Amino acid sequence: MKLNIVCIPGDGIGPEIVAEAKKVLNKVAKVYGHEMSFTDVLMGGASIDAYGVPLTEETIATAKEADAVLMGSIGGNTVTSPWYKLPPNLRPEAGLLGIRKALNLFANLRPAVLYEELSEACPLKKEISSAGFDMMIMRELTGGLYFGERYTTQENGIRKAVDTLTYDEKEIRRIAIKGFDIAMKRRKKVTSVDKANVLDSSRLWRKVVDEVSADYPEVTLEHMLVDNCAMQLVRDPAQFDVILTENMFGDILSDEASMVTGSIGMLASASLNDTKFGLYEPSHGSAPDIAGKGIANPIATILSAAMMLRYSFDLDWEADAVEDAVRNILKKGYRTVDIMSEGCSQVGCKEMGDLLADEIK
Numbered sequence: 001m002k003l004n005i006v007c008i009p010g011d012g013i014g015p016e017i018v019a020e021a022k023k024v025l026n027k028v029a030k031v032y033g034h035e036m037s038f039t040d041v042l043m044g045g046a047s048i049d050a051y052g053v054p055l056t057e058e059t060i061a062t063a064k065e066a067d068a069v070l071m072g073s074i075g076g077n078t079v080t081s082p083w084y085k086l087p088p089n090l091r092p093e094a095g096l097l098g099i100r101k102a103l104n105l106f107a108n109l110r111p112a113v114l115y116e117e118l119s120e121a122c123p124l125k126k127e128i129s130s131a132g133f134d135m136m137i138m139r140e141l142t143g144g145l146y147f148g149e150r151y152t153t154q155e156n157g158i159r160k161a162v163d164t165l166t167y168d169e170k171e172i173r174r175i176a177i178k179g180f181d182i183a184m185k186r187r188k189k190v191t192s193v194d195k196a197n198v199l200d201s202s203r204l205w206r207k208v209v210d211e212v213s214a215d216y217p218e219v220t221l222e223h224m225l226v227d228n229c230a231m232q233l234v235r236d237p238a239q240f241d242v243i244l245t246e247n248m249f250g251d252i253l254s255d256e257a258s259m260v261t262g263s264i265g266m267l268a269s270a271s272l273n274d275t276k277f278g279l280y281e282p283s284h285g286s287a288p289d290i291a292g293k294g295i296a297n298p299i300a301t302i303l304s305a306a307m308m309l310r311y312s313f314d315l316d317w318e319a320d321a322v323e324d325a326v327r328n329i330l331k332k333g334y335r336t337v338d339i340m341s342e343g344c345s346q347v348g349c350k351e352m353g354d355l356l357a358d359e360i361k
């Protein structure tokens with residue numbers, strides 16, 4: 001397969017971790033006989049330094065021509081970096097919002113996996129975490145409360161603020177289809193999360209998800225209220241495969257799910273549009289405090305690259321190979337400093353990339 005991948009190394013540890021992900025992808029290409037080309041473009045602080053803006057039309061055009069985009073992360077120290085003296089629309093994060101909009105990325109995917117070898121980092125009790133868990137949160141990214149009409153006013157001297165939560169059936173259907181498609185590649189279970197006992201938007205959400213489920217007879221669908229889901233995530237996380245939910249509920253639940261894994265350097269993510277195209281990036285930020293020290297954990301970015309292989313290119317074996325390599329290297333006791341524990345061997349960012357690439361045979 002011929003694959004054209006655009007890379008946005010970004011700021012802070014971004015260039016270090018993207019270099020390791022490329023190393024692993026190059027090894028996958030070699031072992032499985034694919035042709036991968038990488039084009040680097042600037043975004044965020046690096047783009048501000050070069051062009052005065054966090055996202056250029058050229059970066060957008062190059063990304064649109066790619067089969068997928070792999071990103072490190074963007075931004076700097078929000079207190080000391082001169083980027084944060086700029087108006088908000090010219091700061092590094094504006095580049096991220098801009099590219100998501102330009103590429104119509106409406107579906108956010110965040111896996112939360114508890115690796116047996118890292119179970120000590122999990123803040124849950126042993127009897128809960130010992131079963132491990134492996135779930136995928138599918139969050140709608142461009143609708144709902146964060147994009148509805150909002151205003152603040154005063155009525156009879158009383159201040160009042162209004163936010164509106166709107167979804168139409170088209171928005172719900174397209175994210176539901178993505179959720180069921182992802183479930184078909186996993187354990188074939190979807191938990192759709194809403195607040196249908198109170199909200200009209202949730203009642204429509206539930207109806208449309210039911211309609212979409214008719215096209216996926218192999219997938220088991222359950223509906224769960226968001227308050228119950230927040231509780232179940234810490235009571236019995238192993239019950240979940242794909243959690244499908246709207247923007248604000250997903251924002252909160254995906255942070256909760258990632259916290260129960262306990263390891264920020266391990267968390268991948270993807271944002272997808274209605275084709276196979278996606279932007280893949282670690283969930284963590286640019287970690288300016290450790291940039292340039294060679295100690296960043298590249299695994300979240302490498303697992304994001306595995307998601308790219310699986311969801312944009314349908315290369316499931318290749319994605320499995322990368323994920324297996326991560327498991328094997330953890331089993332062999334290699335750790336970067338953020339996940340280090342007694343008796344393990346500490347390695348740097350580059351060494352971790354080398355170990356993972358070598359593991360793909």
Ligand code: NAD
Binds near residue numbers: 281283338
């Ligand atoms: P952060 O995720 O960058 O760092 C939080 C802590 O986790 C730091 O101590 C850091 O050293 C550590 N850490 C993060 N990733 C790590 C890794 N791969 N290996 C080892 N340790 C790691 O969050 P922050 O400090 O709040 O934000 C720093 C910058 O990143 C800010 O400018 C913020 O806006 C930006 N940010 C960008 C994105 C993105 O690009 N999508 C996401 C979140 C934050």
